[in-house]
Amino acid sequence: MQKKMPLRKCIGCQEMKNKKSLIRIVKNKEDEFFVDLTGKLNGRGAYICPTQDCLALAIKSKGLERSFKCQIPEEVYEQMKRELGQNE
Incomplete structure (x- = not known):
């Protein structure tokens, strides 16, 4: 019997994807x-696809603000851009 793969919704494109293929942002x-990047840090998490397109959609639609119910500092978006740049 095959194990169920955990699915999470990307805050950018709003698609359900395999948890392992997404990047987790933690508060x-x-x-x-x-x-x-490990998926093991304590705290509230939100998931995003590892692409610049999904990051741009998340910034435009305020996906992180919605997920965490607070203002997100600009440094967080800059860090995410750097991480995504290294992954591509």
């Missing part, structure tokens, strides 16, 4: 944001 209790 911890101290309201700090991290790009979690």
